[in-house]
Amino acid sequence: xxxxxxxxxxxxxxxxxxxxxxxxxxxxxxxxxxxxxxxxxxxxxxxxxxxxxxxxxxxxxxxxxxxxxxxxxxxxxxxxxxxxxxxxxxxxxxxxxxxxxxxxxxxxxxxxxxxxxxxxxxxxxxxxxxxxxxxxxxxxxxxxxxxxxxxxx
Numbered sequence: 001x002x003x004x005x006x007x008x009x010x011x012x013x014x015x016x017x018x019x020x021x022x023x024x025x026x027x028x029x030x031x032x033x034x035x036x037x038x039x040x041x042x043x044x045x046x047x048x049x050x051x052x053x054x055x056x057x058x059x060x061x062x063x064x065x066x067x068x069x070x071x072x073x074x075x076x077x078x079x080x081x082x083x084x085x086x087x088x089x090x091x092x093x094x095x096x097x098x099x100x101x102x103x104x105x106x107x108x109x110x111x112x113x114x115x116x117x118x119x120x121x122x123x124x125x126x127x128x129x130x131x132x133x134x135x136x137x138x139x140x141x142x143x144x145x146x147x148x149x150x151x152x153x
Contacts, residue, residue, distance in 0.1 A: 064086070064087030064125065065087075066090050066091070067093070068086050068091070069095070070092070070093070070095070072095070072096055073098075074096060074100075074103035074105065076100050076142060077140065077141075077143060077145050078145065078146060079105075080099075082148040083149050085151045086153070088153065089125065090124070090125045090152075092122065092124070093120055093122045094112065094120065096117065096119055101140070102117070103135045103136075103137055104135055105136065106133060106136035107123075107131055108132075109127060109131040109150075115136060128153070129152060132147055132148070133149070134147045134148075
């Protein structure tokens with residue numbers, strides 16, 4: 001068998017395995033929740049729907065510039081937080097936890113795309129407004145429903 005045929009077979013095998021992994025399930029049932037505190041007077045620590053509270057360190061109560069950390073849990077076919085709120089100027093760290101299935105987490109407006117379980121992304125929320133986030137790994141029939149909003153105030 002020549003090298004060209006070997007490369008084509010290897011490429012096909014990788015493609016098939018990658019496609020199958022998108023619909024698989026994750027046995028990792030990590031129960032990490034952020035329950036951080038706010039070190040800035042007058043700021044609500046980025047509390048969001050669900051069990052996640054952002055951690056804010058530094059900055060001031062009137063504006064952004066603090067640091068917020070969130071763990072977003074993904075399961076078939078939803079995120080545990082349909083909405084995340086931060087202040088403009090905040091440094092944001094998001095960790096993706098696949099509680100069920102294999103999913104990704106993307107915020108195109110901030111060039112964020114997490115594709116591994118317990119992977120993280122960090123960015124500065126420098127664009128005010130509502131920014132859609134979605135699953136970035138085709139995960140099955142409900143994939144298109146896996147959306148939410150990052151609200152930068």
